[in-house]
Amino acid sequence: MRISKIALITFVCAVGAAAQDKVTVPISNPSQPVTLKVSTMNGSIKVTAGTGKDVIVSTEDGGARLRERNPRDGAPPGMTRIGGGRSGVDIEEDHNVVTVNSGPAGGNGNLVIETPANTNLKLRTTNGSTIDVTGISGDHEIENTNGGIHLNNVSGSVVAHTLNGAVIVSLDRITGTKPMSFTSMNGKVDVTMPADTKARLRLKSDNGAIYSDFDVKLEPDASKPVVEDNRGANGKYKISIDKAVTGTINGGGPEYTFQTMNGNILIHKK
């Protein structure tokens, strides 16, 4: 009973159409790192480092799409649509793993989450305008489809991927020797890393340039052209060469991939 009381601290915006819900999720073992898995369809995700031991999940009505919708759309004459709703989320905590899901019909709300600074993030949205993370340390896997990814002052390791949007990451500290990846299809990839980062960089932009203030020691192009010979079967003869460039910084280390099709790649020294 005690938990339900703590957990249901809901508050209400006094005016306007934006109602916000807030759920406080107690963590089983606060001395250990948290893993936060978030999956939504049409809302943005914002994660910040909180000061407490709990994870606090707030939902806001009206993802971008809903706000743009005229409240009179599809409404009977003289009536307006009762907005939002369905922003409800289902949340589960099990041994420090917090799972936040917006159901298929419930994916219209934006999620704002406060979590302890040591949290591994696994965040996914499809049509959220952005995934925005600040000040979280852990192993992060971030995936968007139609929107950008902004990770500010994070630490640990990062795998970030979107199709349509920029990937902008600022790493304060890199821990471990995990490979990392920063990829987009249509958008720039802009990553800032500590100056002493040791890594082997694998860089590829089809229609853009690659910039860095790191001293990147380019490796001789070791990739061999791949020959596809189908002439025997009336096919074609094709030679393809991998356009990726590889190079090391600070003597080399784990492989970090930076890739986009339409956009520049920028790698900054912190």
Next chain:
Amino acid sequence: MGATLAFTAAGRDYKVEDRSPVNHTFSSDKKLDVDVISGSVEIIGDGGNSIRVTGERVIHAADQQQVAKAKQDDVLDMNEKDGTAQIYENGPFRNGNNHSSENHGFHEGSDRDYNVNWNLTVHVPRETALHLRDVNGSIKTQDTHGAFDISAVNGSVTGTNIAGSGSISTVNGPTVITFRENPKSDSSFKSVNGKVDVTYQPNLAAEFDLKTVNGGMFTDFESVALASSGDASSKNGKFVYKSHGNSRIRIGSGGPQIRMETVNGSIQIRKAK
């Protein structure tokens, strides 16, 4: 009427129709309890001081033998006790009538080749409390003021110019209510496959809990959005929060909780003109 006509009932063609009137007057009861399986139910509030039942039983059957069997099997029990007038359709379809699984005696064959509808109009004193159940048929109430507990399955529920508080639901059909006086206590209006359309007086002050899966939610009242709700629990060391997936709004200064819910259909909160 005659042998050349075929009556389609429950997907079958019956050759014989039998109609007979229903008339009954209860003494001065405060509550009406109707529980029928097939037929339409209409309740009309008026200035009278007794509950008056009129209507007809309509039998469609394969032959006269089946009509006779229908008359024997399917009866309308009308009783009153402790201020409650009860109208109850009884027959072999009810539990305990030789067909329920608890009864291990000899089972009468189920060769029923008929269909019975009880179409009833009940005039009641306006303040009569209503407890109405119907499986196959619509329920209408008009000009009633009493508390209501109304539930249909295959049919619409309509309330016209009513007052009072309570719950109204159906599964397959719309729930359409017009209040002449707004509910003073918590109430609910539900359907599954149908719209939920309720007209309130302009002085409405209530909090609404709204939910539809496939449909819009509309109002012509000024409303304020409230936080939606959910349940938090802790079991086997797991914390689980389940959202109700609802929308909550306040109209006027707030007041009773009114729940409007459907799955396939729109929800409309209308202001009476």
